[in-house]
Amino acid sequence: MKVLVVGNGPGGVELAKNLSGTFDVTVVDREEVPHYSKPMLSLYIAGLVGRKKLFPYSIEWYERRGIELLLETEAKLIDRGRKVLMTNGGELPYDVLVLATGARAREPGVEGKEYLLTLRDLDDAEEVRRLVEENGELLVVGGGFMGLELAANLAKAGYRVKLIHRRDTFLGLDRELSSIIRKRLEESGVEFHLNVDLLRADSNGVATSGGYVKSRVKLCAIGITPNVGIARKSGVHVGRGVLIDEEFRTSARDVYAIGDCAEYNGTICGTARGAMGHARVLSDLLMGKENSYDFDFRSTVFKFGDLSMAIIGRTRGQGRWLDENVKVFAEGEWVVGAVVVGNSRKAFSLEAKIKDGVRTSDL
Numbered sequence: 001m002k003v004l005v006v007g008n009g010p011g012g013v014e015l016a017k018n019l020s021g022t023f024d025v026t027v028v029d030r031e032e033v034p035h036y037s038k039p040m041l042s043l044y045i046a047g048l049v050g051r052k053k054l055f056p057y058s059i060e061w062y063e064r065r066g067i068e069l070l071l072e073t074e075a076k077l078i079d080r081g082r083k084v085l086m087t088n089g090g091e092l093p094y095d096v097l098v099l100a101t102g103a104r105a106r107e108p109g110v111e112g113k114e115y116l117l118t119l120r121d122l123d124d125a126e127e128v129r130r131l132v133e134e135n136g137e138l139l140v141v142g143g144g145f146m147g148l149e150l151a152a153n154l155a156k157a158g159y160r161v162k163l164i165h166r167r168d169t170f171l172g173l174d175r176e177l178s179s180i181i182r183k184r185l186e187e188s189g190v191e192f193h194l195n196v197d198l199l200r201a202d203s204n205g206v207a208t209s210g211g212y213v214k215s216r217v218k219l220c221a222i223g224i225t226p227n228v229g230i231a232r233k234s235g236v237h238v239g240r241g242v243l244i245d246e247e248f249r250t251s252a253r254d255v256y257a258i259g260d261c262a263e264y265n266g267t268i269c270g271t272a273r274g275a276m277g278h279a280r281v282l283s284d285l286l287m288g289k290e291n292s293y294d295f296d297f298r299s300t301v302f303k304f305g306d307l308s309m310a311i312i313g314r315t316r317g318q319g320r321w322l323d324e325n326v327k328v329f330a331e332g333e334w335v336v337g338a339v340v341v342g343n344s345r346k347a348f349s350l351e352a353k354i355k356d357g358v359r360t361s362d363l
Contacts, residue, residue: 011259011275313337
């Protein structure tokens with residue numbers, strides 16, 4: 001069976017790796033370099049890791065795995081009747097096609113948005129790094145994962161960093177947990193401007209509802225927009241993302257979608273870890289093994305400078321601290337989520353317990 005994967009990000013490369021040796025796998029990607037770690041781009045921009053560290057798999061790795069990698073190849077249209085992918089390099093037949101096209105940075109609808117950089121790929125990272133090194137500063141618009149990681153890592157590296165955010169909480173967390181993030185990043189040198197809206201940008205800074213904030217280099221990190229262009233043009237059903245069922249099937253026969261481009265029941269996964277989880281389950285399903293993905297259970301582990309934190313499951317409502325590092329959230333007697341500060345080993349152990357079902361009295 002010939003499996004064609006469109007996209008070489010965390011989901012696409014994980015799927016190709018798991019299916020190689022069993023199926024005839026081809027990966028199509030518009031970039032000119034093999035897979036690289038997008039979560040590490042902020043470390044690269046800050047100069048905390050070298051460019052080589054971004055690339056876990058060489059061209060030879062793909063060859064040894066028997067994966068055909070077609071770089072600088074743009075997917076144009078899916079001919080669903082003939083089961084052919086049309087690209088700028090010709091037609092590619094498939095038995096199964098998997099869309100792993102990821103997402104692009106969401107752009108703000110404000111005057112002067114041309115003065116705001118975005119970060120989604122290696123070319124973006126190179127440009128941001130060059131400007132930050134030249135000017136010694138960065139203003140980040142947005143308090144999501146990417147914005148906080150970039151601000152923390154650049155501050156750790158000694159740059160002047162400011163961050164504006166429309167709320168005083170981060171990542172859907174409560175004020176107590178958000179204050180931990182803010183305090184640790186402030187100690188690293190990040191200057192926060194919270195509860196403000198972005199009004200416009202110019203060459204010297206940005207105007208907000210709370211006043212003008214100066215910075216020559218400005219980056220907007222206010223979320224993502226799934227890449228659904230090829231699906232829409234090919235008549236595959238889309239919403240915000242490519243619409244999928246619980247087995248990652250799209251509305252088109254033998255066409256699947258995973259990662260940031262996929263939408264299940266109104267949800268976009270939004271993390272590299274989620275995309276890799278999609279890929280592992282789909283690879284099992286394609287090989288005839290029983291498996292399923294829990295779209296309602298989301299977890300991620302991240303590091304903001306020297307602050308590591310894991311967000312596990314549902315973390316809304318009133319939580320309670322088990323100890324100085326772990327705050328758990330419950331519905332009735334059952335633990336449904338947790339936030340773990342500074343102890344990744346404990347986070348993975350607690351995640352497994354929550355998935356299996358654990359009562360608050362048993363922790």
